[in-house]
Amino acid sequence: MFGTLKPQAPDKILALMGEFKADTRQGKIDLGVGVYKDPTGLTPVMRAVREAEKRIWDAETTKTYTTLIGEPGYLSGMSRMVLADALDTDRTAALSTVGGTGAIRQALELARIGNPDLTVHVSDPTWPNHVSILNFMGLPTATYRYFDDATRGGDFEGMKADLARARKGDLVLLHGCCHNPTGANLTLDQWRQVSEILDRTGAVPFVDLAYQGFGDGLDEDAAGTRLVVGNAPEALVAASCSKNFGIYRERAGVLLAKVADPAQRDLAQGTMSFLNRQTYSFPPDHGARIVMTILEDAALTADWKAELEEVRLGMLGLRQQLAAELRELTGSDRFDFLEHHRGMFSRLGATPAQVQKIKDENAIYMVGDSRLNIAGLNRDSVPILARAIVEAGV
Structure with missing residues (x-):
């Protein structure tokens, strides 16, 4: 039965994750996987989540x-x-x-x-x-x-x-x-x-x-x-x-x-x-x-909303910084769409060859259609990405 199974097409994003992990270059940047990361590159546990888990641990009497x-x-x-x-x-x-x-x-x-x-x-x-x-x-x-x-x-x-x-x-x-x-x-x-x-x-x-x-x-x-x-x-x-x-x-x-x-x-x-x-x-x-x-719980809800707002504003700030860097490097406003988009993702508009060039020459990973995860950036990596985008001819 199992000998008749056919190989399934690999998930491109998961394959990209594996390629990123195998890359031994220092300073590599992962803009592919769709996970929020803080400025240190970690996906943190939110304060309200930690407190809620403590309360559950203390109060829970069964796992039925x-x-x-x-x-x-x-x-x-x-x-x-x-x-x-x-x-x-x-x-x-x-x-x-x-x-x-x-x-x-x-x-x-x-x-x-x-x-x-x-x-x-x-x-x-x-x-x-x-x-x-x-x-x-x-x-x-x-x-x-x-x-x-x-x-x-x-x-x-x-x-x-x-x-x-x-x-x-x-x-x-x-x-x-x-x-x-x-x-x-x-x-x-x-x-x-x-x-x-x-x-x-x-x-x-x-x-x-x-x-x-x-x-x-x-x-x-x-x-x-x-x-x-x-x-x-x-x-x-x-x-x-x-x-x-x-x-x-x-x-x-x-x-x-x-x-x-x-x-x-x-x-x-x-x-x-x-x-x-x-x-x-x-x-x-x-x-x-x-x-x-x-x-x-009103207090936990308020704390969660406050931290979520910090996350949202952080990503918005990165968008604004990236658009500004590209505006300065190119002398044009053609990348201003990055500032107007919302959420973790934007499609950059690069060709697959340009995406490959950015990866090969700068260790910056994004999906082949040029979708990049804004939350994978921080203030220090934004200028690096901006220069790579311009040098790739995007």
Whole structure:
């Protein structure tokens, strides 16, 4: 049986991680892997997370299972954090998942059960694992224009034209904020226009909200999601706690499903419970309990928000510094898009050959499509990257 297995295409980002680790050059810079790093190059444990874990350690008396859908306090806390006033509790089912990726997979399984003939519309470009999961599941996909390579900004007119072709019952996969891999976000007015298109076509919004708090702020980053979900009769949201709580390895995610009628909520919730049972039975609890502990305590919530804001402003400062360095070196404003993008990522606009040159000559690693992780920089490495970009002829 196992002799018939075929080699799988390697994940390019994971392969890049391995290549970076094997590089023995001093001063090498990793801008490939999508993990936040502080100025020292570490991914720290947040203060509120440490305190929450201490409280859990002191109070926990058992390691028995929680429920198939997860801890109710976690689900309600995350639902409020993501949707705020757009949350209709009578019409929203929630599920604890294995990270944001697990939420994406369960959302697609739920949607396929509800409409076996759906097509999933994804942005061009999108997070590579979106496409990988969709292809593995055998789900039909269509792409919609999103990014203008010439301006390094959004192609909103192209996006609108492509989304208008979606059919009733299709899924439209949207990045809630901090678009991965481009860093180019929709404005709130553009979100309104997307919502109107979805309303006309009958397509269902499916928002991947992986970076809430990394762009313009917790509420600001969720504003588009809240607008679209609030206006839609049906919607799906996959949210991750990996980045904004810094608990990557704990794999805490949540899936929210808004149904058209309150009478359908229990049916959706039961189906989501069934999907967890078939996939991994009970969801992991530790990360979810950390988040729940923080969100249920005003002092911990305040400290977490303060540290998250430090992280956000730090990345924004690096963007501003890099844009300024490139403006000075080139005598032009063609890299100012870096300052306007949000989140950890931007697509630089370099060719694969230029990316390779930057890696070979400067030990600076980024994904082949020139996606770079801003959070992999610090004040000292920004000038090094800027010079490498210019010397590569980007």
